[in-house]
Amino acid sequence: MSSSSPIDRLAVFGGKPLFSQPLHVGVPNVGERKRLHARIDALLDRRFLTNGGPLVQEFEDRIADLVGVRNCIAMSNGTLALEIVTRALGFEHEVITPSMTFVATAHALQWQQITPVFCDIVSGGHHMDPARIADLVTPRTSGIVPVNIWGRPCSIDAMQSVARRLELPLVFDSAHAFGCSYKGRMIGGFGDAEIFSFHATKFINSFEGGAVVTDDDELADRVRLMQNFGFQGRDRVIHVGTNGKMSEVSAAMGLTSLESMDAFIEHNRQNYQAYREGLSRLPGVRLMEYDERERCNYQYIVVEFDERVSSLNCLEMQEILSAEHVDVRRYFYPGCHRMEPYRSYFPNAGMLLENTEALLGRVLTLPTGTAVSVEQVGMISALISRVLESGRFIRERLSGASRQLENRVAVLCEA
Ligand code: T4K
Numbered sequence: 001m002s003s004s005s006p007i008d009r010l011a012v013f014g015g016k017p018l019f020s021q022p023l024h025v026g027v028p029n030v031g032e033r034k035r036l037h038a039r040i041d042a043l044l045d046r047r048f049l050t051n052g053g054p055l056v057q058e059f060e061d062r063i064a065d066l067v068g069v070r071n072c073i074a075m076s077n078g079t080l081a082l083e084i085v086t087r088a089l090g091f092e093h094e095v096i097t098p099s100m101t102f103v104a105t106a107h108a109l110q111w112q113q114i115t116p117v118f119c120d121i122v123s124g125g126h127h128m129d130p131a132r133i134a135d136l137v138t139p140r141t142s143g144i145v146p147v148n149i150w151g152r153p154c155s156i157d158a159m160q161s162v163a164r165r166l167e168l169p170l171v172f173d174s175a176h177a178f179g180c181s182y183k184g185r186m187i188g189g190f191g192d193a194e195i196f197s198f199h200a201t202k203f204i205n206s207f208e209g210g211a212v213v214t215d216d217d218e219l220a221d222r223v224r225l226m227q228n229f230g231f232q233g234r235d236r237v238i239h240v241g242t243n244g245k246m247s248e249v250s251a252a253m254g255l256t257s258l259e260s261m262d263a264f265i266e267h268n269r270q271n272y273q274a275y276r277e278g279l280s281r282l283p284g285v286r287l288m289e290y291d292e293r294e295r296c297n298y299q300y301i302v303v304e305f306d307e308r309v310s311s312l313n314c315l316e317m318q319e320i321l322s323a324e325h326v327d328v329r330r331y332f333y334p335g336c337h338r339m340e341p342y343r344s345y346f347p348n349a350g351m352l353l354e355n356t357e358a359l360l361g362r363v364l365t366l367p368t369g370t371a372v373s374v375e376q377v378g379m380i381s382a383l384i385s386r387v388l389e390s391g392r393f394i395r396e397r398l399s400g401a402s403r404q405l406e407n408r409v410a411v412l413c414e415a
Helices: 033-046 054-067 078-088 103-110 130-136 156-166 217-227 248-259 261-279 314-323 354-360 374-389 391-414
Strands: 071-075 094-098 115-119 141-144 171-173 193-197 210-214 285-287 301-305 363-366
Touching: 033 054, 033 248, 054 071, 054 210, 054 248, 071 078, 071 217, 071 248, 078 103, 078 171, 078 193, 078 210, 078 217, 094 103, 103 115, 115 130, 130 156, 141 156, 210 217, 248 261, 261 285, 261 301, 261 374, 314 363, 314 374, 314 391, 374 391
Parallel strands: 094 115, 094 141, 171 193
Antiparallel strands: 071 210, 193 210, 285 301, 301 363
8 A cells, every 4th residue: 555545544543533522423413403492591589490390291291192191101211110110110120121221221221120131133124023032031030121222113913922822011111212103103102111321422312311111001190100209299199219300400401302302303314315425235234224204313323234244343333433523422332141141141032042142143233324425424424435445454453553562561661
């Protein structure tokens, strides 16, 4: 390679980064500031900051309406939403859930001394395989928590029929899937209940926040009690509880986000289409497609790299892109089963998670959201394309550079 080759100009080899400022995955979308400021002014004037204020009620009504469910209980975050609803349903001992998820799914169970029993994903997909659930059931199994990962629905029908057949309650972790539909019905209305996250990194955010949604009124009552210390009325505590309440300022942000929901989705959709145009024909790259016959929030751009074709693995790709200030993420590497405490509890769990293990080494999540423009997506895609054209040479140079670094460290250590 001559010294002026495109490879030399890569930032990882000392060239100028493609972007002057880092582009991140998960930069929050921010709606109309004036509307947010007005809501915050009003709540300060009211001096009603939390514990069931009008903004939280309005937020809950809006979410229930959008999803088409009878009950929405807004929560301080999605993790607590999952903890509380699974507890309200009497989950205990063992619960079947995927390892291919953010660790909050497993932690929400383990936090209550419930063992997450990790189920493999479908071959070629990212969702828990309903056909494997029955094999994991023991007399201690008390529930199933599938994940609608990346806002793409899992096989919801199959999950529901397995749960019915096994007589196990079913809670969907739909932290990613607000605003998405399955067979024309909004996600949020399936199973015994579902949870959403409205964390800052989600396309609709309330700074921190989450919700339990359900059509089961009795369950909703229990969740509401448990979310507020078990209070029924002012001085009467009738249930064990915790504090999972959403604050008024979070609801102010949530409501303001909802007002821009269509614009956020449209922006995400255009970015997705630009990524699809830029990446879909690249050998060794598979962009996770959205089913555009359904409603989608397009909030995660997920790419699988086939190292055998592209000559670069995800770690190398991440190193190259990070140097260009494209801060991609390896969500959800290395899988919950390889994180603590699960790794120590079940050191051999990977043997039953063949598809999960194979997938996690291949996945990268790319920046999108309103902080990223279609033009920037085009630049990122062009960069990935350029890198892949020379994958083998880049790998050789990267390993040469790391060898040199190792030698230099060894010399310094000896000195
Ligand atoms: N179930 C599933 C399947 C989930 O994915 C999650 C959460 C949950 C349950 C639990 O819901 P919550 O309890 O969180 O409501 C982030 C989020 O913190 C987490 O909500 C989310 N999933 C997960 C997928 O992503 P990290 O550890 O990646 O966050 P962090 O701080 O590295 O932020 C990601 C990127 O976003 C950074 O590169 C920078 C950018 N960022 C982030 C924040 C907070 C900003 O630019 N501004 C910001 O304010 O977990």
